[in-house]
Amino acid sequence: MSALTTLTPLRDRLTRDPHVTRLAVILVLLLTFFMLVKTKNFFGIATWQSMAVQFPEFGLMALGVMLTMIIGGIDLSVVGVANMTAIGSATLMMSIAPTGSDSPQGYLAVVAAIAFSLIVGAIAGAFNGFLIAKVKIPAILVTLGTFELFTGIAVIITGGKPASGLPAQYGEIMAQRVFGIIPMPLIIFILATVVIALIMYKTAFGTKLYMLGSNETAAQFSGLKTDNLIIRTYMTSGIYAAAAGLVMLANYNSAKADYGSTYTLLAVLIVVLGGVNPNGGSGRLSGVILAVVVLQVLSSLLNTFPNISNFYRPLIWGGVLLLVIVVNQWTKKNRLSRLFGVKGNKS
């Protein structure tokens, strides 16, 4: 009985948002397929742990991109921000605690590096937001440009080589298993999700973001500080990208200007797959989180087939992205049928 009552609101929510329903179905199908075809991998805890270590990298980026897409923009610079801040904080850590330093020095370096990374991420994001809101350049151009800019800065700092030789304490903290099983990156991702959920659904800022994305002119006419909102949104995206950079830094135990090059597309794909309208104004966090999980499971599943090379990844992600967009347009009533209808009339 109590199970039923808790289920009803869930079911309500599922039927209300077709994206979430669709994703839940896809996830179940995917997991069933995984279980049947790769039974051994599916029931090994290592499979799930490696997933939980990996997906926060692009999952955190996707959360930032989600906010920018809700206001009708996009952030293509997240990978650039992540690599730049990772390299910056790696360099900082190594200068505070060079090889052979004692462990308090190492922990100090870690704390300083994390703070540094998030602050630089915020500044980089605010820079994006400034160009979009004040200079009035389309978000797609700004963030494509700053992606190159941030990557360029990263290349110059390292000379293009990986920055490695981090203090052992960093890897130690990030490799922690909470309760012996939950990897640290997953904890970070859950924390980040809770924070963004609070921002989106429990603050006036969150409501204003949706309104801004729905109609920018009306937002201005309603007295919203639209420029300020845009800058704060991209700043948040920058902070989340920097957090992703910290996770990547731990996972590879090094930082390099061209890590995670497929993540830009992946983050955009996740957000669209999660049901966020690329024109802004609608989309739910739950959809995006589900999309993150679906893509990680798909990715891990592909990994278990040795004959599907990693080189196929971009092709698969790109294909899925286009398919999702087409299906979304389709479900918007009549869009496609009208297109074909006009064609039919002409002939």
Place this chain on the structure above:
Amino acid sequence: MVDNVIAVRDIGKAFAGVQALDGITLEIAPGEIHCLAGENGSGKSTLIKVMSGVHAPDTGTIELNGKTFSKLSPIEAISNGVQVIYQDFSVFPNLTVMENLALNAELAAHRTFVSWKRMRAVAEEAIAKINFTIDLDEKVGQLSVAQKQLVAISRALMSDAKLIIMDEPTTALTKREVDALFAIILDLKARGIATLFVSHKLDEVFEISERFTIIRNGKSVITCLPEELDHATFSHHMTGREFDDDHFVPEHVSEEPILETRGLGVDGAFADVDLTLRKGEILGITGLLGSGRTELALSLFGSKPADSGKILINGEVVEVGSVRAAIAHGIGYVPEDRLTEGLFLERSINSNIVISEIDSFVSKFGALDQRKADAEGQRWVDELKIATPNPANPVNTLSGGNQQRIVLAKWLATHPKILILNGPTVGVDIGSKHDIHRILRTLASEGLGVIIISDDIPEVIQNCNRVMAMNAGRIVAEIDPRRTTESELAELMSKDPSTIDGKG
């Protein structure tokens, strides 16, 4: 009886459950000048769109050139000689006159390469048809409204038109330009080209039309000859109401003005505007499109800050440099186009209502009190009788009249002292229009200063206690609506600005 150019029979069309057209029948004979009249929201535009193939009707047939269609495509409509000149003329402002004129022909011929010589010849031929001279290399965006219209007419005539539909063609024209347009329409008639003239301006339609069809709420009310109608019956057919002289009379007007402007101006839009508004008043500002009325509203609301002059609120000079400043001074603004400027269509009714005061629902810890916000939304839904089953529904589920009430509610929720409404009842059905007017009158009697900006002359005459006419960026007259007729006011609005020296 001569065969009709076009005949639509029993046309029905519904949008999202709202019956826009309901069994409309309309016949137009060759060379006839036919007037289609009806209030805003009566279905005129929808009917035009059915006749030109933009919308497919749900029921009924369209007879064109002896063929019967259950629905038309725009291509079929054009190839059968139906041409529409929309209010915005659908010209390409960034192209030259020649390109605008010749483009359709070039496209229709499926040419791959452009011959400028051929295009020039085509364009010259087109303007020769209605005897007007114009620089073919001028960008259309630089032309005056009347010239743009002539370009649109020439273009329509190129494709062997048999019927030209003009959607409110005189809206932005001066009297002299209207006369020139009528001369062209008569010339077309002489060549056997029929005109469907869509308008709600009484004087004009009586001057030119040979037959009337009046529609109301999507239904044909009457089709008749001009002799059978006078002004009163015409208005009655359009509105379905008997006209009572129900003028707004303010109850308590404050001594001190709540809002004043002195020499207010925005470069290139309007200049030297002096106005005063007292609590309890409804001030009308009327003028044609391009008269500067919208820019004036935007500068009072801080969206287009004034370049010169002063704004005084309660006798003190204030700086209204931004929308937020205006809101802080207690000014609310219901914009001209609620869809693009007023509403967040896919967001909920509640959030649309509370957005401008949302910061007052935030607790000390920064959390938004959603329950309180929803209660506020619900309060306004009840107060303004917004017809919705659930205030959590998106705004795009509502009709135009209810949507306009939401924009109104949003501003009333901020407790404004001054409310500026730009075209408050455009695209709103008659019932809602009446309700909105009643709400505005109540607000004024409660001590709000209200400004209605509108080109709907009956609206300002009935609902305002003072009306200012704007023409070419200046206030040309202030009138007492109880002692002025609609046509006198229309005259002031549309007088050729060159004949007005200073203030009229």
